[in-house]
Amino acid sequence: MSQPLISAPASGGLPNPVPTGPVRLTINGETQTLQLAPWTSLLDALREYAHLTGTKKGCDHGQCGACTVLVNGRRINSCLTLAVMHEDDDITTIEGLGTPENLSPLQQAFVDHDAFQCGYCTPGQICSAQGLLNEGHAHSEAEIKELMSGNLCRCGAYVGILDAVKEVVDKQ
Amino acid sequence: MSQTNHIGKAPSRVDGPLKVAGAAHYSGEFNVPNLAYGYVVNSPITKGKILKVHADEVRALPGVLEVFSHENVPYLAWFDKSYKDQIAPGGSPFRPLHSPDITFNQQPVALVVADTFELARYAAALLRIDYEQQEHETNLEAKRTEGYAPGGGKIGFQPPPPPRGKPDQALKEATHSIEAEYAHGAQHHNPMELFTTTVEWRGDGKITAYDKTQGVYNVKNYLMGVFGLGKDDVRVVNQFMGGGFGAGLRPQYSVFMAVLATLELKRSVRVTLTRQQMFSIGHRPNTLQLVKLGTNPDGTLAALQHHALHETSQFEDYTENIVNWSGMLYQCENVKLGYELAKLDIYSPQDMRAPGAASGNVGLEVAMDEMAYAAGLDPLEFRMRNYADRDQNVDKPFSSKKLRECYKQAAAKFGWETRTQEPRSMRANGKLVGMGMGGGVWDATQQKSAAKALISADGKLTVRSATGENGTGTYTIMTQIAAETLGLPLEAVTFELGDTDQPEAPIQGGSWTAASVGTAVKNACDALGEKILKLAQKPADSPLKGATYDEVEFVNGQLRLRHDHAQAVVLRDVLQASGETQLEADSSAQPNMAKQNGYSLHSHNVAFAEVEVDEDLGTIKVTRVVSAVAAGRILNQKTARSQVLGSVVWGLGMALMEETIMDHKFGRYVNHNFAEYHIPVNADIPHIDVIFVHEDDDIVNPLGVKGIGEVGMLGVTAAIANAVFHATGKRVRDLPIMLDKLL
Numbered sequence: 077m078s079q080p081l082i083s084a085p086a087s088g089g090l091p092n093p094v095p096t097g098p099v100r101l102t103i104n105g106e107t108q109t110l111q112l113a114p115w116t117s118l119l120d121a122l123r124e125y126a127h128l129t130g131t132k133k134g135c136d137h138g139q140c141g142a143c144t145v146l147v148n149g150r151r152i153n154s155c156l157t158l159a160v161m162h163e164d165d166d167i168t169t170i171e172g173l174g175t176p177e178n179l180s181p182l183q184q185a186f187v188d189h190d191a192f193q194c195g196y197c198t199p200g201q202i203c204s205a206q207g208l209l210n211e212g213h214a215h216s217e218a219e220i221k222e223l224m225s226g227n228l229c230r231c232g233a234y235v236g237i238l239d240a241v242k243e244v245v246d247k248q
Numbered sequence: 249m250s251q252t253n254h255i256g257k258a259p260s261r262v263d264g265p266l267k268v269a270g271a272a273h274y275s276g277e278f279n280v281p282n283l284a285y286g287y288v289v290n291s292p293i294t295k296g297k298i299l300k301v302h303a304d305e306v307r308a309l310p311g312v313l314e315v316f317s318h319e320n321v322p323y324l325a326w327f328d329k330s331y332k333d334q335i336a337p338g339g340s341p342f343r344p345l346h347s348p349d350i351t352f353n354q355q356p357v358a359l360v361v362a363d364t365f366e367l368a369r370y371a372a373a374l375l376r377i378d379y380e381q382q383e384h385e386t387n388l389e390a391k392r393t394e395g396y397a398p399g400g401g402k403i404g405f406q407p408p409p410p411p412r413g414k415p416d417q418a419l420k421e422a423t424h425s426i427e428a429e430y431a432h433g434a435q436h437h438n439p440m441e442l443f444t445t446t447v448e449w450r451g452d453g454k455i456t457a458y459d460k461t462q463g464v465y466n467v468k469n470y471l472m473g474v475f476g477l478g479k480d481d482v483r484v485v486n487q488f489m490g491g492g493f494g495a496g497l498r499p500q501y502s503v504f505m506a507v508l509a510t511l512e513l514k515r516s517v518r519v520t521l522t523r524q525q526m527f528s529i530g531h532r533p534n535t536l537q538l539v540k541l542g543t544n545p546d547g548t549l550a551a552l553q554h555h556a557l558h559e560t561s562q563f564e565d566y567t568e569n570i571v572n573w574s575g576m577l578y579q580c581e582n583v584k585l586g587y588e589l590a591k592l593d594i595y596s597p598q599d600m601r602a603p604g605a606a607s608g609n610v611g612l613e614v615a616m617d618e619m620a621y622a623a624g625l626d627p628l629e630f631r632m633r634n635y636a637d638r639d640q641n642v643d644k645p646f647s648s649k650k651l652r653e654c655y656k657q658a659a660a661k662f663g664w665e666t667r668t669q670e671p672r673s674m675r676a677n678g679k680l681v682g683m684g685m686g687g688g689v690w691d692a693t694q695q696k697s698a699a700k701a702l703i704s705a706d707g708k709l710t711v712r713s714a715t716g717e718n719g720t721g722t723y724t725i726m727t728q729i730a731a732e733t734l735g736l737p738l739e740a741v742t743f744e745l746g747d748t749d750q751p752e753a754p755i756q757g758g759s760w761t762a763a764s765v766g767t768a769v770k771n772a773c774d775a776l777g778e779k780i781l782k783l784a785q786k787p788a789d790s791p792l793k794g795a796t797y798d799e800v801e802f803v804n805g806q807l808r809l810r811h812d813h814a815q816a817v818v819l820r821d822v823l824q825a826s827g828e829t830q831l832e833a834d835s836s837a838q839p840n841m842a843k844q845n846g847y848s849l850h851s852h853n854v855a856f857a858e859v860e861v862d863e864d865l866g867t868i869k870v871t872r873v874v875s876a877v878a879a880g881r882i883l884n885q886k887t888a889r890s891q892v893l894g895s896v897v898w899g900l901g902m903a904l905m906e907e908t909i910m911d912h913k914f915g916r917y918v919n920h921n922f923a924e925y926h927i928p929v930n931a932d933i934p935h936i937d938v939i940f941v942h943e944d945d946d947i948v949n950p951l952g953v954k955g956i957g958e959v960g961m962l963g964v965t966a967a968i969a970n971a972v973f974h975a976t977g978k979r980v981r982d983l984p985i986m987l988d989k990l991l
Contacts, residue, residue: 130270
C-alpha cells in the first residue's frame with residue numbers, strides 16, 4: 077500500500093556557497109596561510125588543506141576524541157571548532173609532539189605499553205594525555221581513566237593507555 | 249645463545265613509532281593531486297521508490313562537479329556474480345545507485361562530487377529527492393514464525409549438524425531442566441576510522457584505490473567485475489586500517505562511489521562516510537535464541553537444544569554459525585540445533601568480531617549458568633563435569649584442547665573459590681557483588697596465502713604479502729617469523745602488506761591471518777634460505793658442503809650446521825661473495841588437509857568476571873576480569889595480550905552497552921552516533937588479567953598458531969551477565985543489561 081509522497085520543499089535557485097578566504101594558522105610552530113571557506117573545521121583544515129593527517133576524524137561531532145589537538149597547550153576537539161577562529165592561536169598536533177625517529181616520552185610510553193592496536197585513535201589519545209599533563213590534572217589512576225574517557229578506542233587498548241599515561245605522570 | 253629467536257617473545261610493534269607519531273597513512277590520508285570530494289546522500293525512507301532526483305539545481309552550484317544517482321549512472325555489470333565478493337552470502341548483493349527502488353533506510357541514493365569537501369557536503373545537504381513511500385517491516389518480533397533455514401552460499405557457513413540421540417525424549421526425562429529465550433539487538437562494528445576511499449586517477453582508465461578494507465584483493469576483484477576493469481587497470485592499497493572488526497570484509501559503498509566518480513570524471517576522488525553512515529554498512533544481527541537444557545542425576549548433560557533466529561535483508565541470506573558451537577563445547581549425547589533467518593527491510597548484516605559465536609555463546613553460556621543453579625551445582629564444576637574431549641559434531645578428536653587448564657588457571661587467578669553460590673550473598677563497598685564465568689570455542693583455520701621474500705647483498709630482508717594491518721599486529725608478527733626463519737635481527741627485516749601489487753593473501757578475518765600468511769611468509773623465507781644455502785655451498789672449502797636444508801639453520805646472521813655449530817658461514821659474506829645484488833623467492837601455503845582430516849581444529853577460552861551492582865541505582869560496574877585463552881602457540885606475547893584485552897572490552901560492551909536501536913515506525917536506527925551508541929570508555933574498564941595456556945599443535949599448521957583475534961571475546965559477555973545474576977538474583981536475558989532492567 078502506498079503512502080503519501082515525501083518531497084523536500086522546492087526552492088528557487090539554491091544559495092551559493094560562501095566564498096573562501098585566506099586563513100593564517102600557526103601549526104607546530106610554523107605559520108602558513110590556507111585558502112578556506114569560513115565553515116571549514118580546524119580538523120578538516122589540518123587534514124585536507126595543511127596535509128597534517130596525524131589528526132584523525134572519527135565522528136566529526138565531538139563524540140570520540142580522535143581529532144584532539146592542543147590549542148595554546150589545552151586539548152580541544154578540532155572537529156568542533158572552525159579554523160578561522162584560531163588565527164592567533166598556537167596549534168600543536170601529534171606531528172608537533174615528536175617524530176617516528178624522535179618520539180616524545182608519551183609516544184614512547186604508548187609504544188612500550190602497546191597502548192593501541194590499529195593506531196587510529198592514538199594521536200588523539202596522546203594529545204589528550206599531553207593536555208592533561210600540561211593542565212596538571214592527572215594524579216591517580218581513577219583520575220587518568222576519567223580524564224581519558226573522552227577519547228574512544230574501539231580496539232579496547234584502555235589498559236595499555238592507562239599504563240602508558242601513568243608511567244609518564246609518575247616520572248614527572 | 250640465539251638473539252634471533254623472535255617467535256613467542258614480546259617485541260613492541262614495528263609499526264608503533266609511525267602510529268604514535270601520526271605518520272601511518274590510512275586510506276583517507278594519501279595526498280594525491282587535483283583531488284575532488286564526494287559526499288554520499290542516503291535515503292530517509294525504508295521502503296519505496298525514488299520518483300525524482302533534483303540534481304540539476306545542485307549541479308548549477310559553483311564548484312559542484314557532478315551528482316551521481318540511478319538516473320545517470322553509466323552502464324555497469326549486469327549479473328549478480330559480478331557484484332559478489334569473496335564472502336558474499338547467498339542472494340543478490342546490493343548494487344549502489346542501480347535502481348530507483350529503496351530496500352532499506354539509509355540506502356545510499358546519490359553521490360555529490362565537488363572541488364572541496366565543504367562544497368560537496370553543502371551541496372549534498374541541498375539535494376532534493378522525491379520518494380514514494382511503502383509500508384515496511386523492520387521488527388524481528390513480527391517475523392518470529394516466518395523463519396526459514398537458509399541455503400549455503402557463504403564461505404565458512406555451516407548449517408547446524410543433524411540432531412543426535414533423542415534430544416526431545418532425553419529432555420523430558422531429565423532430572424532437572426531449564427528453558428529460556430535470550431535476545432540481543434543489532435550491534436555495529438564502529439571502527440574508529442570512517443570508511444574512506446581515495447581513488448587516484450592515473451590516466452588512461454587506470455586507477456589506484458586507497459581503500460579501507462580487510463581484503464585488497466577482494467576489493468580489486470569486485471571493482472574489476474562491477475566496472476569491467478582489467479587486471480592492470482586497478483590497484484588497491486591499504487597499508488593501515490583504523491580498525492575493521494569485520495566491517496571491511498566486504499567492499500563497502502564508499503569504494504564503489506569513489507571509483508564510479510573517478511572513472512566518470514577522470515579525476516581523483518575521495519569519499520568518506522560520516523559516523524552516521526557507518527550504521528548503514530552492516531551489523532551484527534538482532535538475534536533471538538531458545539535454549540533448552542536437561543541434566544542427569546550426576547550433573548552431566550542429558551539433553552541440549554539450541555535454536556537461533558536472526559534478521560537478514562530482503563536481498564541476501566546473511567548467515568553465521570550461531571548454534572553449532574553448542575554441539576561441541578560440552579559432552580552431550582542428545583543434541584538438537586536449529587538455525588533460521590527472517591527477512592526484514594534492513595541492510596544485510598555483516599560478520600562482526602566472532603560472528604555467530606559471540607551471539608550463540610551468550611545463549612549457551614547463560615543457559616549453562618541457569619542449568620547449574622537448577623541442578624544445584626557450582627557453574628565451574630558443572631562445566632568440568634561436562635567437558636568434551638571430542639568434537640561430537642563431527643565425531644573427531646581435537647588437534648589440541650587445553651580448556652581444562654584454562655578453567656583451572658583462570659579460576660585460581662580470579663579466586664573463584666571465594667565465591668559463595670547463593671545469589672545476593674556477597675557484598676563489598678556497600679554494593680552487591682557478583683562473580684560469573686563463561687567459556688567459548690572458535691575455529692582454527694588456515695586459508696591459501698602467498699608471499700615473496702627478497703634479500704639484498706647487505707643482508708636486508710624484505711617480505712611482501714597483500715594481507716592487512718587493522719590493529720592485529722600483522723607487521724610485527726610477520727617480521728618476527730621472517731627474521732627468525734633467516735636468523736636476522738628484527739631491524740634487518742621489513743614486512744610490506746596491503747597492496748594488490750603483492751602476492752595474494754586472503755581477506756583478513758576469521759582469526760586466520762597468523763596461520764595463513766604466517767605460514768606463507770615462513771615458506772617464502774625457507775625458499776630463499778635454500779637458495780642461500782646453495783650459494784654458501786659453492787666454494788670448494790664450504791663448511792656446509794653436502795648439507796641438506798634440513799641439516800642447517802639460520803641463527804644470529806649465520807648459516808650453520810644444526811649438529812655442529814662451529815661449521816658456519818656469515819650470511820652477509822655468502823651474499824656478497826655471490827655477486828648477486830638481490831635474491832628472491834616466492835612461495836605459498838595452504839592447509840595440509842591430509843594431516844588435518846582426522847581432527848577438529850579449535851581454540852578455546854574462559855573468562856571470569858566480577859561486578860558490583862548498586863542496588864538503589866541499578867548501576868553495574870565490572871571490577872575485575874580474568875581471561876584465559878588456549879590458542880596454540882602465541883607469536884607475540886605483547887600484541888596477543890592486547891588482542892585479548894580488546895576482546896574483553898568488546899565482551900563488556902556487548903554485555904552492558906551496545907545496541908543499535910531501531911525505531912520501527914520509521915525503520916531507522918535512532919542512535920546512529922557515538923554519543924548514543926555506547927562503547928566502553930577508559931573509565932569502564934577494570935583490571936584485566938590475560939593468561940595464555942600454551943598448546944603444542946603441529947596439526948593446525950607448521951607454526952602451531954590458532955589465531956587470537958576473536959576467541960578472547962567469547963565467554964566474557966556471558967560471564968558478566970552471570971555475575972549480574974549472582975549479584976542481584978535477577979536473570980536478564982536480553983542484552984545489553986542496562987540499569988532499567990535491574991530496577
